[in-house]
Amino acid sequence: MAVWFTSDTHFGDSRILRIDKRPYRDLAAHDAALIAAWTAVVARDDEVWHLGDFALGPPEARVAEILAALPGVKHLIVGNNDGPGTLRASGWASVAHYAEITVDARRLVLCHYAFRTWNGIGRGALNLHGHAHNRLTPISRQYDVGVDAQGAAPVSLETILASRRRKRAAHKNVEP
Numbered sequence: 001m002a003v004w005f006t007s008d009t010h011f012g013d014s015r016i017l018r019i020d021k022r023p024y025r026d027l028a029a030h031d032a033a034l035i036a037a038w039t040a041v042v043a044r045d046d047e048v049w050h051l052g053d054f055a056l057g058p059p060e061a062r063v064a065e066i067l068a069a070l071p072g073v074k075h076l077i078v079g080n081n082d083g084p085g086t087l088r089a090s091g092w093a094s095v096a097h098y099a100e101i102t103v104d105a106r107r108l109v110l111c112h113y114a115f116r117t118w119n120g121i122g123r124g125a126l127n128l129h130g131h132a133h134n135r136l137t138p139i140s141r142q143y144d145v146g147v148d149a150q151g152a153a154p155v156s157l158e159t160i161l162a163s164r165r166r167k168r169a170a171h172k173n174v175e176p
Contacts, residue, residue: 001045001046001047001153002030002042002043002046002047003046003047003048003103003155003156003157004010004024004041004042004047004048004049004072004101004154004155004156004157005045005049005051005083005110005128005145005154005155005160006048006049006050006051006132006145006146006147006150006153006154006155007050007051007052007053007079007112007129007130007131007132007145007146007147007148008052008053008079008146008147008148008149009034009050009053009054009055010053010054010055010056010057010060010081010147011031011054011056011063012031012055012056012057012059012063012066013026013027013056013057013081014027014031014053014057014121015056019126019133020133020148022147022148025036030163031045031066033152034147034152035069035070036068037072037150037151037152037153037154038070038153038154039069039071039110040153041153041154042070042071042072042153042154043071043072044072044075045072045073045081046071046072046101046163047072048070048072048073048074048075048102048154049075049076049077049099049109049110049128050074050075050076050077050079050154051077051079051111051112051128051129051130051145051146052076052078052080052081052082052112052130052131053079053080053081053082053112053130053131053146054079054082054086054135055074055081055083055085055086055097056081056082056083058085059085060084060085060088060089061065063085063089064085064089064090064091064132067089067091067092068091070091071120072154073093074091074092075092075093075094075095075096076092076096076097077096077097077110077111077112077130077159078093078095078096078097078112078142079112079131080112081132081133082091086108097111097112098111099133100109100119100120100125101112102152103157104158106124106125106157107120107123107124107125107126107139108125108126108127108129108133108157109125109126109127110129110132111127111129112129112131113129113130113131113143113152114127114129114131114132114138114142114144115127115129116139120147124141125141125148126141126143127141127142127143127147128143128160129142129144129145130145130146131146131150132144132145132146132149132150133146133157134136134145134148134149138164139167142160143160143164145160149163150163
């Protein structure tokens with residue numbers, strides 16, 4: 001069983017194409033691409049932590065349909081755009097505003113929002129969050145797991161940690 005993370009899918013949210021300049025011709029293509037990316041990496045028994053803003057706008061039946069199409073044991077950390085239909089959807093294994101879990105012997109603090117400090121920061125705990133849409137300069141041990149920061153598919157902790165190393169390496173290779 002693998003553990004995956006994502007955030008800010010914004011299924012059914014027409015604003016997301018304009019605000020975040022996502023590369024899809026329309027909302028139907030956006031939603032279909034995110035569903036396809038999810039199903040390409042997540043197996044039925046894998047665990048997925050969605051760190052908020054799952055959907056905004058579609059009717060409750062459509063939210064349930066999207067959720068049912070996505071494999072994995074799905075946990076929702078509530079985001080500011082998750083309405084009652086998303087929270088009530090029967091496909092969630094859990095719904096909470098905050099969680100602390102351990103993955104690959106790493107302690108993780110999960111919330112939709114980025115923190116300045118968090119439980120266990122001094123003992124190496126990492127803060128995984130969404131909400132920022134890759135616009136927030138991260139602090140040490142803090143990672144944006146949202147679609148705009150990590151890509152359309154849910155990502156593993158290993159990939160999340162490697163994303164920071166890739167950015168540092170690219171920055172070092174830039175000529176002043």
